[in-house]
Amino acid sequence: MLHLDLDAFFAAAEQLTRPTLAGRPVLVGGTGPRGVVAGASYESRVYGAHSAMPMSRARRLVPGAVVLPPRIELYRVLSDLVFAVVRELGGVIEQVALDEAFVEPPELVGASAAVVGRAGEALRQRIRESTGLTGSVGAGSGKQLAKIASTLAKPNGVRVVPHGTEREVLSPLPVRKLWGVGPVAEATLRRVGVQTVGALAALPVAEVTGLLGPALGTELHGLALGVDRRPVAERGAAKQVSAETTFDADLSDLDSVHRAVAEMTVHAHRRLLAAGRGARTVTVKVRGADFATRSRSETAATSTTDLAALTRTARRLTEGALPPSGVRLIGVALSGLTDLVQGRLFDTGEPDAEAMDGRSDCTGSTGTGPPPAVRPLGAGSRAPSRGWRAGDDVRHVWFGHGWVQGSGHGRVTVRFETRGSGPGPARTLAADDPGLVVADPVASLD
DNA sequence: TCTGGGGTCCTAGGACCC
C-alpha cells in the first residue's frame, strides 16, 4: 500500500497562491499572542521552526519570517484537487487529513519494489502537474511501514520498503516514530531503557501491555515487529463536531464566558446542520489559567438541532466546570450524532433571544475567536469592520486579486498576485479605497 | 518557549439490566 503526504502543505499552499513567497520562510498559524505554528515551509524549518511550536518562539527563531493565518477553505479545495488525482489510481482511499492518505491501487498488489517505485513517482508527477504542489510517497506492507516510508522520503521523494526488509528499516528508528507513541509513551518506555523500535520488539508482549495498557501495548508491540493488519478503509461520517477558542487574555467574568459559550455553540451547531445531523450529547471543555482542562457532558434522550436548547445546556454545564482562576479556553462539542429525519427534529437556524446575545457582539470580543463566523464569507464586501489584516484576500477594481501584506495609519499594502500570475507588484492604498473589497481565498488559485 | 483547533480512541468507575 501507498501513503501520500503533501510536503509542508499549509505553507506550500501559501507559496503556491502567493508567488512572492516562494523560497521565503513562511509560518502559517495563530497570529495572536497564544498562537501556535500549524505549518512551516522548509525555509523556516532550517531555523528549527516546526508545527505545534508557539508562534512567538518561531518568530524569534526565523529571521524575516512571513506569518500568515491559515486559509482552511483554500486548503480544502486544493486537497480535493490532489485527491481527485489520487482517485484515478482506483482502489480504496483512506484520507487521514487534508494532506495525507493511504491508497491501495489494485495494480500494485504483488508488484515488485521497482514497479511500485515508478508508480509512486508517476503519482507525484501528476499531482505536481495538476496542482503545483509536491508530495512524498511511501510504500510498504502495511500502514505503519507506508507512513514511515513517506516520512523517510520527505521532502519531494519516493521510498519503497521491500518485503523482507521491514525489520531492518524499523529497528533503528526511535520509538516515537511509531503510530501511537507520543511524549508520554515515549517517556514510559525510556524509563525501562527502551528507545528504539528494535528494543521495543525485543520485549515480551506482557511487559509492553503492562507499561502501556492492553490495547496500545498489544498494538505497538505488533507494529514494532512489523505486524500491521489494519486495512485501508474509507472514513465514515464524523462522530462529533466541535468548536473551541483560546482567548488572547483569560476571561474573568461570567458574562464573557456565557457569550463565548454561545458563540462556540453557534459554530458547532452550524456545522451540525451542514452535515445534516442532530446531536444527543453536549460536552463543554473549560481550560483555566492553570492550563488544567475540565469537561462536563450531558446526554439527552433524543437528538436535537435546537440551537437555543443546545446553548442552554452548554451554559449550564460550563457553570459546573469553572476553574478557580481565569478562563483560558472554551469549547463546545456535539456528539451522539444522528441523521436527520424529515420533520422529526427542530429544524431551526433561528436562535431565541437568549442564544442571540452571544452572537450579538462577537466581533473581535474574544480575540482569537474564529472570524469567518462574523462575516458570512463576505467576498465582495467592503473592508472588514476589524480593519485589514495581514493575509486577507482582497480584490481591486483595477489591480485584480491580491493579499494584504500589512496595514496601519489609514493605509494598506497589497501584493497583487495569484497562482497563475507569477510574483506581482505591491501597492500601498488608502485603507478606505472604494475600489478595494474582501475576496474569496479560493480565487488566489487562478 | 509556555503551550491551537479539530478530531479519534482508550480507560475506569458507576448505574442499570438480566
Place this chain on the structure above:
DNA sequence: TCTGGGGTCCTAGGACCC
C-alpha cells in the same frame, strides 16, 4: 437473603494524530 458476572450506557479525563 445474599451474591455472581456480563453487557451496555454514561461521564470524566487523557493520550494521540495532523
